[in-house]
Amino acid sequence: MVTCQGVRKTYGGGAATVVAVDGVSADFAAGEFTAIMGPSGSGKTTLMHLLAGLDTPTEGTVSIAGTPLAGLDDRALTDLRRDRVGFIFQAFNLLPALTAEQNIVLPLRLAGRRVDRARLAALTEQLQIADRLRHRPAELSGGQQQRVAVARALLAEPAVVFADEPTGALDIATGRSLLTGLRDAARQAGQTVVMVTHDPGAATYADRVLVMADGRIRDELSAPSREAIVASMASVAV
Ligand SMILES: Nc1ncnc2c1ncn2[C@@H]1O[C@H](COP(=O)(O)OP(=O)(O)OP(=O)(O)O)[C@@H](O)[C@H]1O
Numbered sequence: 001m002v003t004c005q006g007v008r009k010t011y012g013g014g015a016a017t018v019v020a021v022d023g024v025s026a027d028f029a030a031g032e033f034t035a036i037m038g039p040s041g042s043g044k045t046t047l048m049h050l051l052a053g054l055d056t057p058t059e060g061t062v063s064i065a066g067t068p069l070a071g072l073d074d075r076a077l078t079d080l081r082r083d084r085v086g087f088i089f090q091a092f093n094l095l096p097a098l099t100a101e102q103n104i105v106l107p108l109r110l111a112g113r114r115v116d117r118a119r120l121a122a123l124t125e126q127l128q129i130a131d132r133l134r135h136r137p138a139e140l141s142g143g144q145q146q147r148v149a150v151a152r153a154l155l156a157e158p159a160v161v162f163a164d165e166p167t168g169a170l171d172i173a174t175g176r177s178l179l180t181g182l183r184d185a186a187r188q189a190g191q192t193v194v195m196v197t198h199d200p201g202a203a204t205y206a207d208r209v210l211v212m213a214d215g216r217i218r219d220e221l222s223a224p225s226r227e228a229i230v231a232s233m234a235s236v237a238v
Pocket residue numbers: 011012018019020038039040041042043044045046047
């Protein structure tokens with residue numbers, strides 16, 4: 001569903017050049033939940049932005065649903081992201097004047113699509129925000145705002161969901177319900193889920209963990225235990 005080939009991203013120039021992503025090739029299949037881990041500065045967020053078409057690689061290619069992003073103009077790229085991709089990023093980007101529910105259904109309304117009320121109810125129940133739907137973002141805690149952003153990303157069942165540290169602001173129980181929601185999105189709805197996280201516990205929910213260091217994928221683990229993830233992280237750090 002999402003593929004990248006020989007992707008490289010550098011910032012700056014001359015002696016100050018920073019190589020953020022240094023030749024990454026990977027496939028992210030439909031129905032697969034992948035966690036990307038690695039030390040701070042290893043290139044996780046940059047890689048995810050490249051995969052999502054939010055940033056352009058210096059070299060290499062990225063395709064979403066068989067469409068190479070390099071061939072698209074801004075308009076076509078925006079349409080592809082709107083129709084195929086859901087984002088759960090650290091800045092939740094909720095609109096302050098809208099209620100939680102209005103925020104959640106906004107992408108569907110903008111796309112002129114029908115809202116599946118039963119799915120909305122089930123999703124918000126699972127994410128434990130069903131009783132907060134009439135509140136505006138300012139009246140919600142950080143964790144509740146985050147879950148509103150998750151519901152917004154999942155409701156439309158986009159083919160691909162990108163999540164950057166989605167459990168960062170959550171307590172353990174709500175973090176688990178969010179991760180279960182992401183896992184269900186992959187297993188039951190067949191969505192491709194790509195999550196950047198620092199938390200080995202969160203990564204155990206994924207089918208696969210890619211471990212990055214210095215802009216490269218240094219290890220790939222299949223349905224690993226927490227211990228296996230911690231051991232891999234320690235081995236790439238040296
Ligand atoms: N816009 C930018 N301009 C210059 N350098 C950048 C830019 N964005 C990222 N970098 C550099 O690229 C490298 C990779 O950054 P990136 O944010 O992808 O790492 P990360 O693994 O997500 O880190 P963290 O876990 O701390 O969020 C870092 O050295 C960072 O300083």
